[in-house]
Amino acid sequence: MPKQRSYRVWSENDLWLAVAAYKNGDYGLNESSRVYGVPKATIKRYVDNTDPDNIKTLGRPAIFCNDMERILSEHILHLEECFFGLTIREVRKLAFDVAEKYDLPHNFNRDTKMAGKKWFYAFMKRNSHLSLRKPEGTSMARARGFNRENVNHFFDLLEQIIEKYKFRADSIFNVDESGFTTVQKSLPKVLARKGKQQVGSVTSGERGVNTTMVCAVNAAGLYIPPMIIFKRKRLHPDLEIGAPPASIVTISDTGYINSDLFLDWLKHFQMQINCSEAKKVLLLLDGHTTHSKNFQACEFELGVMELFCFNCLATLPTVYSHWM
Incomplete structure (x- = not known):
């Protein structure tokens, strides 16, 4: 059996102590090697060339400089x-x-x-500084809209409307829809900067049967019972089994939200919050067509809440500026 060899069992501190002892004449080469446990050839090489950029390291040299x-x-x-x-x-x-x-x-x-x-x-x-991360699917529209100018404009508008109406944390709500598909294909991990909170990757879209949930929460942590939208032609009572209390279970042809369902959710939201013209709330939402081009929803919201609509952190659509 060949003898099993061990490489670099000494520490870097032992190496520099051995090099200093040999260069200062405290010990000879053999004694320095015995005292600090560093091979003689290693000590001699570091004494002859102490430039860190030219010191030989273990293993094969790197391909790239x-x-x-x-x-x-x-x-x-x-x-x-x-x-x-x-x-x-x-x-x-x-x-x-x-x-x-x-x-x-x-x-x-x-x-x-x-x-x-x-x-x-x-x-x-x-x-x-690199790490292997799993990205989140990011649409092309969101990737284009997320830039410094749009983000600054979004927060400028948000600050203006909050100062205008003196909204508190319990009066500021955010609503969004989340789609859950039955055929979810996981994305491969990619390299990104270590410590980055979110990593995105452009995807072509979702496939499979989709189920949508409409959820809202305010800045104080109050959750609104969600709306659950199934892809079906007829609503069956069994779909409500296991749903959160006071939530709305409904259906659509595609499993996605539409203008009529968003109007139903707004009525559900008002009933849960009891908002009125005297007690307005601020509702933050994205620029989905069921939000930004829904005239019935605009008429319903008039007088009971203020809308702050943003599309991928982009500018406020003009369709709502007349009501704000």
């Missing part, structure tokens, strides 16, 4: 910021293409035209 790896990591982060994050296989393929383009010596697999998994994990270790 520090500047090229920095550019590669910045390119990965830039694509993720544009909602087109790279998967592990795509990063390995990119590394192979870069090495081939610049004629760099490498041991990547030329059959699969990808860098190896060991290179990827070593690359991640050297670039600790």
